[in-house]
Amino acid sequence: MISFHNEGGIMYRFIFLLFLSFQTNAADFVHPYPSFSEGEKLYTFPDFLNAHYYISYDSENKSASIKAEISFKTEEEGYPLFDLKENPTRVELDGKEIETPLVDSPKKETKFRVMNQLTSIGVHTLRVEVPLKFLLRYTDKGVDSAFWLADLDDRSFLENYIPSSFENDSVEMIFDVSFKISADQQIFANGEIERTGDRDFRITFPKEYTSSSVYYHTTPLGSFNERRFEIKSKVSGKVIPVIVYSKTISNFNSYEESIRQTMDELEADYGPYLHSSFIVYDADLSRWGLGGMEYCGATVTNLWAVQHELFHSFFGRGVMAANGNSGWIDEALASWRDGGYFSNQNMRERRALVLDFPYVKKTNRLAYSYGKNFISFLDGNTKMPIEMKLFMKSLYQKKSWTPITTEDLIVELDLFSGNSYQQLFDEYVYGNKSTLDASELWIEPNSSEHSIHRKISGEDLYKIL
Numbered sequence: 426m427i428s429f430h431n432e433g434g435i436m437y438r439f440i441f442l443l444f445l446s447f448q449t450n451a452a453d454f455v456h457p458y459p460s461f462s463e464g465e466k467l468y469t470f471p472d473f474l475n476a477h478y479y480i481s482y483d484s485e486n487k488s489a490s491i492k493a494e495i496s497f498k499t500e501e502e503g504y505p506l507f508d509l510k511e512n513p514t515r516v517e518l519d520g521k522e523i524e525t526p527l528v529d530s531p532k533k534e535t536k537f538r539v540m541n542q543l544t545s546i547g548v549h550t551l552r553v554e555v556p557l558k559f560l561l562r563y564t565d566k567g568v569d570s571a572f573w574l575a576d577l578d579d580r581s582f583l584e585n586y587i588p589s590s591f592e593n594d595s596v597e598m599i600f601d602v603s604f605k606i607s608a609d610q611q612i613f614a615n616g617e618i619e620r621t622g623d624r625d626f627r628i629t630f631p632k633e634y635t636s637s638s639v640y641y642h643t644t645p646l647g648s649f650n651e652r653r654f655e656i657k658s659k660v661s662g663k664v665i666p667v668i669v670y671s672k673t674i675s676n677f678n679s680y681e682e683s684i685r686q687t688m689d690e691l692e693a694d695y696g697p698y699l700h701s702s703f704i705v706y707d708a709d710l711s712r713w714g715l716g717g718m719e720y721c722g723a724t725v726t727n728l729w730a731v732q733h734e735l736f737h738s739f740f741g742r743g744v745m746a747a748n749g750n751s752g753w754i755d756e757a758l759a760s761w762r763d764g765g766y767f768s769n770q771n772m773r774e775r776r777a778l779v780l781d782f783p784y785v786k787k788t789n790r791l792a793y794s795y796g797k798n799f800i801s802f803l804d805g806n807t808k809m810p811i812e813m814k815l816f817m818k819s820l821y822q823k824k825s826w827t828p829i830t831t832e833d834l835i836v837e838l839d840l841f842s843g844n845s846y847q848q849l850f851d852e853y854v855y856g857n858k859s860t861l862d863a864s865e866l867w868i869e870p871n872s873s874e875h876s877i878h879r880k881i882s883g884e885d886l887y888k889i890l
């Protein structure tokens with residue numbers, strides 16, 4: 426690491442620029458969000474380098490708390506933004522206590538927390554203390570707690586629980602989890618879990634993870650039926666451990682068969698599975714007509730949607746979305762697979778999948794229907810022929826673990842096909858932005874359209890905790 430506090434000679438600046446350009450190309454901060462100003466203040470988006478979260482559960486007080494230590498880098502002087510829904514009890518920036526009020530994005534599509542301290546270019550340390558209140562329940566057996574995420578709601582990724590960066594920013598994350606609880610707890614998480622003490626665990630997540638990647642669920646030992654099995658990849662030879670757990674299912678044969686078949690299909694079509702395991706929480710969501718939610722190598726779902734969710738470990742949580750305006754890509758691709766990869770030569774409708782809200786966090790629901798139709802039109806368009814499945818294979822091999830934007834998709838389509846897709850995207854993806862408003866994002870799918878990602882409410886999540 427190069428120190429940013431030295432005197433700036435020419436040679437130093439040269440090294441500094443090299444360092445910056447290397448950093449820009451690295452996967453950890455591919456698409457910095459643009460800073461914005463309000464009055465005299467410039468609000469900036471820092472690059473989180475690593476984040477260490479200490480999560481403590483206390484059954485006597487029936488409470489839980491988070492202490493976070495985050496190292497981040499800023500490349501502009503200003504007021505750095507992050508997000509955290511719950512009000513923190515104490516925040517320190519470089520050892521000095523600061524306030525972190527909420528600020529609106531310029532078009533009010535979301536809110537951020539701001540470190541209310543003019544912050545110089547360089548590396549800084551943020552410490553945050555905050556209670557954990559959401560999705561927490563104590564019983565006589567222990568504690569149920571989960572950091573479940575949602576991509577159809579605003580501010581519902583990790584910021585719903587812990588201080589977090591954004592979907593464009595890969596961060597090295599560690600959870601140190603300790604239980605002041607007499608009974609034993611188990612943890613389901615898509616990171617490496619080690620037992621570090623009698624009631625202490627450390628979870629180390631892959632460094633490519635962003636605010637929409639982490640799966641974390643703890644529950645008293647023995648609360649669930651489960652099946653563990655292994656899939657040996659026919660493509661890479663890698664052994665992929667799979668866990669399926671459920672309260673309502675005890676025979677997991679259909680699950681195992683579906684996951685094995687789908688893994689073989691997707692690896693044959695797109696290439697080797699990226700993640701070190703696949704975790705499935707069967708939450709019996711179909712009772713409420715819900716499908717599920719995807720994570721990197723994990724999902725909360727039910728049997729009829731598990732194929733769709735495993736697809737997301739390739740697109741969505743393999744090739745990742747850099748922001749809410751690119752969330753439509755993986756839902757359109759997943760829905761296109763669900764519908765049997767059909768081709769269409771025509772596209773009658775013209776809607777907007779990308780809206781003029783640069784900081785939007787949630788996915789446009791038109792992705793499942795209109796977005797799917799647009800992908801089938803790309804595949805069937807005789808004026809600009811492209812085999813979309815082959816293109817997807819190339820995209821997966823090139824952009825795995827990388828957050829992408831809609832603009833990246835256009836560049837990759839152009840490179841793959843030799844055509845120019847900008848005009849087609851202007852017409853069918855960007856639409857006429859000036860006539861649209863934020864309400865476009867809240868369109869409910871028709872009942873005839875599948876509801877794999879129908880919005881899950883906080884109350885629903887407590888039911889499945």
Ligand SMILES: [Zn+2]
Pocket residue numbers: 733737755756759877878
């Ligand atoms: Zn989906």
